[in-house]
Amino acid sequence: MPTSEFQLIQHYFKAGAAAALAQPNSPVRCGIGDDCAVLALPVGDELLVSVDTLVESIHFPQNYPSDMLARRALAVCVSDLAACGATPLGFTLALTMPNVDEPWLASFANALIVAAGEYDIALVGGDTTRGPLCLSLQVMGSAPAGAAILRSGARAGDIIYVSGQLGDARAALDYLNKAAHELSAAEQALLDRYHAPTPRLALGQKLRGLATAAVDVSDGLAADLGHILSVSGVAAVLHTDNLPLSPALTETCAERAIEFALSGGDDYELCFTVPAEHREVVARLSAELNLNISEIGYIEAGEGLTCYRADGGVFAPAAGYQHF
Ligand SMILES: Nc1ncnc2c1ncn2[C@@H]1O[C@H](COP(=O)(O)OP(=O)(O)O)[C@@H](O)[C@H]1O
Ligand SMILES: Cc1ncc(C[n+]2csc(CCOP(=O)(O)OP(=O)(O)O)c2C)c(N)n1
Ligand SMILES: [Mg+2]
Incomplete structure (x- = not known):
């Protein structure tokens, strides 16, 4: 049974995320466990970055099942990459929770890793803290230089x-x-x-x-x-x-x-x-x-x-x- 913050991360997040790193074309040079993650950008691409926070009772209901929370959280954050035309690279997760509930965490981490696999985006790092339930996911993607779709280009006649x-x-x-x-x-x-x-x-x-x-x-x-x-x-x-x-x-x-x-x-x-x-x-x-x-x-x-x-x-x- 993992007890410390470090063991929790190892047990619930690192193991699952490691599978993504093993993929031959993974952009992840270094994932969970170091001070920074290191991601390789495809040659000629630019990095696209977005962060969104989900707060209990504001973005999702109280007592929301943790697998549903994981799935919904990653989807809404990856949606920002979609809007800009990005190809997903990786994401970080800042997780704040009131206590360690192991079944809750196990189901959260499993669902998160499955959803990450669907979007081909690897969990590469994060932060785990105690407090009212709240998640921040920073997503990173790439697009050929100059190709990212911005909000500023609409023209009369479009x-x-x-x-x-x-x-x-x-x-x-x-x-x-x-x-x-x-x-x-x-x-x-x-x-x-x-x-x-x-x-x-x-x-x-x-x-x-x-x-x-x-x-x-x-x-x-x-x-x-x-x-x-x-x-x-x-x-x-x-x-x-x-x-x-x-x-x-x-x-x-x-x-x-x-x-x-x-x-x-x-x-x-x-x-x-x-x-x-x-x-x-x-x-x-x-x-x-x-x-x-x-x-x-x-x-x-x-x-x-x-x-x-x-x-x-x-x-x-x-x-x-x-x-x-
Ligand atoms: N606290 C903040 N510090 C810096 N930039 C912020 C902050 N909050 C929002 N932004 C920026 O303001 C813009 C609009 O944010 P938001 O409405 O949350 O966008 P989205 O709907 O795409 O998540 C984005 O470019 C976002 O990065
Ligand atoms: C329990 C619950 N009540 C109400 C809502 C409705 N709601 C909460 S935040 C939000 C807007 C999106 O959240 P925001 O933090 O503005 O996301 P962003 O625009 O930054 O992506 C909506 C429609 C919800 N998602 N869940
Ligand atoms: Mg936002």
């Missing part, structure tokens, strides 16, 4: 697209505490989207050289697209009719579906802009990846976002998620 469907995870918040046997199939489908978001890594990488700007939808489409607009110095027009809504969302809360899709957040889909002449390329990409990609509006000169309802009226979306 088409605005979004992957997948929006609003499901927000709708799921209302069912987080409902007993499993009382859930309808639609409610369960919404919860699945909250628990296991899908970072759109393959899409992001394919958008290199095609998208002028991209962002992942964490705070809500209106807010995150708003970041693209403000840093690109442009305006956007959306038609709420074009927002991709899942059957589960329209079945459970049709009257709030548009609101959830625009402002709910936790979608981890990609919203991106592409010059209109490349519409066909996006259609082919959607077929190739077997991924729904919806045209939701366009970029124009000016500032701010205008959302039109089907009846021609203007829908004013609520602000996205804000911590303060």
Whole structure:
């Protein structure tokens, strides 16, 4: 039974992570156990880095099963790599927990290593401390020099697209505490989207050289697209009719579906802009990846976002998620 902080790390994290290091093409020169991890960058590539924190009761519910926490945490952090078109390299984990609960840790570490394998991203280091349950994951990826997709490149005339469907995870918040046997199939489908978001890594990488700007939808489409607009110095027009809504969302809360899709957040889909002449390329990409990609509006000169309802009226979306 591991007891010390050092033994915990060795037992639960180093062993699992070591398997990734053994891969022939692993970029990890030195992983868990030294003062720094050492990663090899592919020749000609740049390093892309992002960190996100997940706090109990803010980002995930109390008493959340630790395997679900691990999976969700890595997915939402890797989603930032996807937005920039990065290829995953490695990540670090700063884990703060109130006490050592070995079954909790074992299931957390197992799920984390499995998810890391799915995204081909190696756990290369971290920090373990006592305190209220909280995780910070720093993810690192690479992209050919100059190819990273930024938020600042949207131009008037570009088409605005979004992957997948929006609003499901927000709708799921209302069912987080409902007993499993009382859930309808639609409610369960919404919860699945909250628990296991899908970072759109393959899409992001394919958008290199095609998208002028991209962002992942964490705070809500209106807010995150708003970041693209403000840093690109442009305006956007959306038609709420074009927002991709899942059957589960329209079945459970049709009257709030548009609101959830625009402002709910936790979608981890990609919203991106592409010059209109490349519409066909996006259609082919959607077929190739077997991924729904919806045209939701366009970029124009000016500032701010205008959302039109089907009846021609203007829908004013609520602000996205804000911590303060
Ligand atoms: N405490 C901080 N110190 C430095 N930069 C920060 C801090 N918090 C956020 N940022 C930066 O501000 C930008 C927006 O952050 P955020 O909204 O969290 O982005 P994302 O939704 O991609 O996680 C990012 O470039 C992020 O790196
Ligand atoms: C239990 C619970 N309640 C509410 C939410 C909704 N929520 C919390 S934080 C957040 C926005 C994303 O978090 P943030 O820290 O802003 O991530 P970032 O934009 O930095 O990726 C949302 C939609 C949730 N995920 N879980
Ligand atoms: Mg962030």
